[in-house]
Amino acid sequence: MKILVPVKRVVDYNVKIRVRPDGSGVELANVKMSMNPFDEIALEEAIRLKEKGAASEVIALSIGAAASQETLRTALAMGADRAILIETAPGADIEPLAVAKLIAAVAREEEAGLVLCGKQAIDNDMNATGQMLAAILDWPQATFASEIRLEGGAAQVTREVDGGLQVIGVALPAVISVDLRLNEPRYASLPNIMKAKKKPLAIRPAGEFGLDIAPRLTVVTTVEPPARKGGVKVGSVAELVAKLKDEAGVL
Amino acid sequence: MTVLLIAEINGTRLEADATAKALAAAARLGAVDILVAGEGVSTAANEAAGLAGVARVLVADHAVLGRQLAEPMAELIAGLAGRYTHVIGPATAGLKNILPRVAGRLDVMILSDVIGILDAETFERPIYAGNAIQTVRSADPIKVATIRTAAFAPAPRGGSAPIEAIEVAPAASAASHWVEDRLSVADRPELSSAGVVVSGGRGVGSKENFALIEQLADKLGAAVGASRAAVDAGYAPNDRQVGQTGKVVAPALYVAVGISGAIQHLAGMKDSKLIVAINKDEDAPIFAVADYGLVGDLFQAVPELVERL
Numbered sequence: 213m214k215i216l217v218p219v220k221r222v223v224d225y226n227v228k229i230r231v232r233p234d235g236s237g238v239e240l241a242n243v244k245m246s247m248n249p250f251d252e253i254a255l256e257e258a259i260r261l262k263e264k265g266a267a268s269e270v271i272a273l274s275i276g277a278a279a280s281q282e283t284l285r286t287a288l289a290m291g292a293d294r295a296i297l298i299e300t301a302p303g304a305d306i307e308p309l310a311v312a313k314l315i316a317a318v319a320r321e322e323e324a325g326l327v328l329c330g331k332q333a334i335d336n337d338m339n340a341t342g343q344m345l346a347a348i349l350d351w352p353q354a355t356f357a358s359e360i361r362l363e364g365g366a367a368q369v370t371r372e373v374d375g376g377l378q379v380i381g382v383a384l385p386a387v388i389s390v391d392l393r394l395n396e397p398r399y400a401s402l403p404n405i406m407k408a409k410k411k412p413l414a415i416r417p418a419g420e421f422g423l424d425i426a427p428r429l430t431v432v433t434t435v436e437p438p439a440r441k442g443g444v445k446v447g448s449v450a451e452l453v454a455k456l457k458d459e460a461g462v463l
Numbered sequence: 464m465t466v467l468l469i470a471e472i473n474g475t476r477l478e479a480d481a482t483a484k485a486l487a488a489a490a491r492l493g494a495v496d497i498l499v500a501g502e503g504v505s506t507a508a509n510e511a512a513g514l515a516g517v518a519r520v521l522v523a524d525h526a527v528l529g530r531q532l533a534e535p536m537a538e539l540i541a542g543l544a545g546r547y548t549h550v551i552g553p554a555t556a557g558l559k560n561i562l563p564r565v566a567g568r569l570d571v572m573i574l575s576d577v578i579g580i581l582d583a584e585t586f587e588r589p590i591y592a593g594n595a596i597q598t599v600r601s602a603d604p605i606k607v608a609t610i611r612t613a614a615f616a617p618a619p620r621g622g623s624a625p626i627e628a629i630e631v632a633p634a635a636s637a638a639s640h641w642v643e644d645r646l647s648v649a650d651r652p653e654l655s656s657a658g659v660v661v662s663g664g665r666g667v668g669s670k671e672n673f674a675l676i677e678q679l680a681d682k683l684g685a686a687v688g689a690s691r692a693a694v695d696a697g698y699a700p701n702d703r704q705v706g707q708t709g710k711v712v713a714p715a716l717y718v719a720v721g722i723s724g725a726i727q728h729l730a731g732m733k734d735s736k737l738i739v740a741i742n743k744d745e746d747a748p749i750f751a752v753a754d755y756g757l758v759g760d761l762f763q764a765v766p767e768l769v770e771r772l
Contacts, residue, residue, distance in 0.1 A: 344566060444756070
């Protein structure tokens with residue numbers, strides 16, 4: 213069984229982003245970029261499934277500008293067998309719906325048995341691509357996974373839901389989106405980084421797929437959230453209780 | 464403009480707070496029908512009908528919908544969507560699972576975690592964990608959106624909308640099935656709707672020490688939260704996580720104990736009405752957003768606070 217893992221190049225999670233003062237967006241020039249952390253977890257899980265013999269091949273897929281090759285090389289260094297970049301124009305806004313259509317096209321071509329993806333990308337925070345992909349493929353979905361067990365053409369998935377966990381079973385092929393607690397992704401070792409340079413990375417222009425990937429949303433403006441002003445420091449617990457009672461009136 | 468609002472159903476119960484907040488958002492767009500879908504949901508439907516400003520309650524009561532699995536739910540909602548300009552639900556784990564699938568079925572984009580509605584096509588939503596707010600205009604014929612409930616006050620009660628049953632053609636789907644729920648048992652308010660939240664961070668130091676946070680929460684009638692650092696360290700379960708990758712809360716009072724205030728945590732609680740921080744590091748970023756900050760050892764301060772309350 214082939215596992216397809218979509219990976220996105222995003223601003224590194226440790227970077228404090230800067231909103232351009234003219235409202236035109238978030239500053240991306242000269243900012244450290246990395247693989248979306250949730251996608252790393254999805255990739256780690258796919259590699260572990262292959263190591264356990266539950267999968268034959270792990271294919272990493274990215275959709276974006278040429279720079280996303282770097283993210284795919286990271287995926288190959290972690291342990292993906294090969295990579296595909298669907299190249300889009302620099303700066304083009306490829307929304308989750310368009311991304312889902314492109315992933316669906318590759319999933320069909322490759323006859324993937326499982327798509328493992330991050331539950332959301334930490335740039336746009338949409339939490340949508342996996343669900344949209346499942347809809348387009350008409351496959352079952354298991355989102356926000358914290359445990360995955362493959363057994364006889366099906367997956368049993370423990371999901372993070374409000375108030376606890378839910379366990380569901382889905383028949384394969386399926387789309388599974390992963391949450392934080394599923395695993396801790398490995399670091400790529402230096403020998404594996406070297407080996408990754410020789411693994412196949414196919415580049416295909418997005419236009420080749422003949423799909424409607426035009427954005428449906430127009431970004432009107434991007435602004436900083438209203439700043440919250442700090443309050444006062446109190447000197448003791450007694451003073452804190454007094455403030456809460458008398459000043460704030462919350463007790 | 465007509466809006467289909469998907470009620471959040473937990474088992475057979477209506478999650479009234481989340482649904483009423485999403486209703487308040489939906490009502491700005493036009494007449495609102497509420498869909499109550501599940502198995503054995505007549506009580507939930509009656510409760511939904513009692514919310515003010517509802518045109519109709521549509522009830523889809525069928526075994527296939529009993530666990531709100533994404534496949535039959537999306538099928539049902541996509542089938543109804545053509546009669547509406549907007550399909551909206553609260554941004555709960557349940558509807559974040561279902562509504563993007565609906566959007567995918569309809570070939571439209573999803574608007575996730577909406578915090579502001581400017582007009583029928585224009586919405587505000589947070590990106591980069593709330594470190595930027597984007598205003599987007601949708602060109603889709605049907606707008607599918609989830610509403611961040613912390614951003615809206617609940618619609619009041621006092622309505623009496625008519626209730627109509629709708630026929631559900633059960634999709635004979637073997638593709639997915641429910642196995643079990645493992646819900647955290649707690650005699651405390653639900654984290655995302657609690658009026659008071661007490662959260663612990665890495666400073667709490669251990670799973671055992673988290674009992675201190677729970678004692679304070681019980682004294683205040685509060686829900687218990689945790690920072691991602693505390694969850695990662697195994698001090699608290701993940702469903703208590705407050706932050707970018709966890710839950711977003713906006714209670715009347717938020718007490719952060721031993722939490723430094725990483726960007727990702729602030730994204731989940733900075734809309735709280737009143738923030739209290741207890742931390743031994745006086746330079747901790749949490750103090751920059753706290754209304755009242757107490758610099759000190761939490762192992763002394765929290766027991767003293769419990770005693771004085």
